[in-house]
Amino acid sequence: MAAHIEYHFADIEKDTLIHLYKGMLKPRMIEEKMLVLLRQGKISKWFSGIGQEAIAVGVTSVLNKEEYILPMHRNLGVFTTREIPLHRLFSQWQGKMNGFTKGRDRSFHFGTQDYKIVGMISHLGPQLGVADGIALGNKLKNNQQVCAVFTGEGGTSEGDFHEALNVASVWSLPVLFCVENNGYGLSTPTSEQYNCENIADRGLGYGIESHIIDGNNVIEVYTKVKALAEDIRKNPRPVLLEFKTFRMRGHEEASGTKYVPKELMDYWAQKDPVINFENYLLSEGVITQDTIDQNKSEIKQEIDEHLQIAFNEETIVPDLETELADVYKAHSPEIIAPTDKKEKIRFIDAVSKGLRQSMEKHDDLVIMGQDIAEYGGVFKITEGFTEQFGKDRVRNTPICESAVVSAAYGLSVNGMKAVMEMQFADFVSSGFNPIVNLLAKSHYRWGQQADVVVRMPCGAGVGAGPFHSQTNEAWFTKTPGLKVVYPAFPQDAKGLLCAAVNDPNPVLFFEHKALYRSVYQEVSEDYFTLEIGKAHKLKEGNQVTIISYGAGVHWALETLEQNTEINADLIDLRSLQPLDTEMIFASVRKTGKVIILQEDSLFGGIASDLSSMITEECFEHLDAPVKRVASIETPIPFQSELEKQYLPKNRFAAELTALLEY
Incomplete structure (x- = not known):
């Protein structure tokens, strides 16, 4: 097959063409410098995106600055197009304090609210669910914003990919799912990842629109994604985009590329997105060689100046107090005293009333879970909630705990609150990864709070057997960054649940099923809170x-x-x-x-x-x-x-x- 790129400018202005060219040139030149620094031992690791710049730059260029984007570790063009100062990126990669994670995470494993970026998340899949949550927040705010999230073809093998696309489809969420199909998941070729011809073909199964785009053609990326983004802002819906591309270096530099046939490397080398576009702009008279040389000189000077800033920055000196203080977001809770006006109610009623009054207090609180809307949940705790708060805020979910936990986190990123009900605490194993690897670590990693409560109906004594009776709090008390609450009485259940919703940190809230209808107590009728952490x-x-x-x-x-x-x-x-x-x-x-x-x-x-x-x-x-x-x-x-x-x-x-x- 021919290895060339055909460009069709349509009505793109000259300034935009030059902007796209410079946008790709900058990350390419930064990468080339980083590879030198890697060999010199001045950075510890590098995941190269050489050959894929057109996707990151093209997609980011059509999004508004206030629209969230969730890149992977080959999307340097996202960060440079969002105009993050280079010295901060260099500090991040060197583990300096002026980076985005205070030296706690590496390379592109960071986010920044200043630039509306939620960076690379391991283990890949939860990133897609986070985009669902951000997009849900946009939809509930009716702000006509789209959200874009990246993954690779290897990541589409994860269950989170299925869960996130299914949720986005069912809820008509304004998300661009951008799959960079570069042929290999580390060293595993696509023939060993999936059997369908194209990843885009999966869109049909989810009932969503999908497109295949030449990921090395920046004009095709820009024009097609721009048209889609403009339409999605008016007509919210998810779209699956498969970008056909290739990475010209290893999964990371230590991997090498020996597993790739030479003829395949040669083919894609001829489709280099930067060189091809540069030559085409020259042939069309859009730019001159002098302009190219000047651009390269300016970028080189910027790289050198900002590298020096990062090199001059002091190495981090560990401070135990700082490390411990950043595990949780600082929070001085307002303790609202219970009133003497009380009613004798069951444990389950106290949970329901605490949740209802929290929904009344916080207009930005969304509760999600299986069967919680019209049905009221399997324990009827949310019965009548849809009549009061509507289905936008009381959301039935598909059976997909992992994506819903991730979506709850996405709501928090977008400035909202979320309560998720695990139908049974036992089922949390299906959402374990995003709880312990995402919610728990978020504030420590990059200062982003995870304002999420996960309700956990738990416990034995009701003859429910091995799958519905565990009390699995020890899975989470072990994990720094999580709070774990486990009340025994109705008054405590109500006050602590209200406090958990107010707390900006992730809280696992255990509710013993055997206590739901067997324990009664005089409970304050008005809204009140109790301090978490007090026996x-x-x-x-x-x-x-x-x-x-x-x-x-x-x-x-x-x-x-x-x-x-x-x-x-x-x-x-x-x-x-x-x-x-x-x-x-x-x-x-x-x-x-x-x-x-x-x-x-x-x-x-x-x-x-x-x-x-x-x-x-x-x-x-x-x-x-x-x-x-x-x-x-x-x-x-x-x-x-x-x-x-x-x-x-x-x-x-x-x-x-x-x-x-x-």
Whole structure:
């Protein structure tokens, strides 16, 4: 096949043609310099986009500056077209403080609200769902903005690609899904990635428009994407774009290109987007060789000057306080005291009322989940919400936890709030990656808050079996950047849920299903909040400290009611991350004995860390080893007698007595 590019200018003005040429020339020259610096050891890694500049420059040139774009690590042209000062990019790549991540992440793994860029996200797929959330925010704001997100042909093999396109289609979101098909996912050719002829063919399955574009032809990229973007702003919808292109260097420089046949490299070398366009502009008299030389000289001077700025910048000196402070967005919560006007309601009603009043307080709050709209959710917590708030803000989702978590994050990027309901906490495994790798790390990486609450109906005692009964809080208390809340009473559930929505950090909010309709309490009717991170001492004593949360608190209360001779401090943690260590340590130092009761299985649970912390901080005050009581080391069984054997409820009294007798 012929290796040439045909350009059709249509009615593009001369200034635009020159702008596109210079736009491609700049990242090409920066890359050539970076490859030199890589060999000199002045940067640590480089993912080359040489040969793909027309896509990044063409797409970015047709977007307005206020429209978000989510590039990959071969899209340097996105950053330069958005006119980010080069010294800041160079500082980023050298791990300097003037970069965008304070040296915490490398190359293009960063975002910046100043330039409306959400940078490369590992593991590739969640980036597409984030674009859904940003686009949903645009649609709800009715601001006539489009969002563009990039991925490679390898990334289209991930389930997140399917989930994100499906959600965008169902919700008619204004997203440009830009797939750079460069033939190889690292070294794996497309023949081993998918069997359809073109990635664009998949658009039919999602019911969305799709196009194939010559990714090396900057005019074709510019004109086709420009027309689409203008139309999408008026008629919001997703469009799948497959850009046929090639990368002329390895996946990253250490990879090399030995796996690529020579004839294929030669073919694409003849389709170089920069050289071809430069020659065409010369032949058409749009530019002269003197202009080209002058442009190259100016860009070289800019690169050299900005490199010197970055080189002169001091190397980062680690500061422990700064590192720890940036894991969460600083937040001084307004504590709104509960009123004395109360009503006796169930745990589930308190959750529902807290969520409803939060929706009333925050006009920019969107709740999402399976079956939560007209049906009201499987537990009926959101029953009646659509009548009050409408389906724009109370959104049924397809069965795709990963994309919805990512979309919730996208809403936060776009300045909104999101609550996502996991239908059952067990199902969070399907959305695990974006929670622990995206929500948790976002503020630490580039200062972007993840204003997301994930509601987690959890727990055993209702005969739901292994897939619907886990209490899996330990999956998340281990992950810096997440907050984990686990109330045991209706009043706490309402106040802490309202506080979680107000908190700009990601919160996993656990709600025990067995407590939903079995626990009643007088709950303040008006909107109020409780401080996250503060435990509640339910009983005061001096013989032993009992620490628990969730259903375990009620088991402990029942045990103490049946054994009135036991004089105990009973601490309901309420919040597992952050922990109220002040209350815990003070109690242990007073009583000298401590027993920790959790519903989760023993090994690796939060009781283990609590035991270690107490031993380290209070060893000289202990009169007995710290005792942990938890469920047995099996999955949760369905049959009632097996479930009772699994849970620690019936073993707690004996373990407590043994500790007191130690």
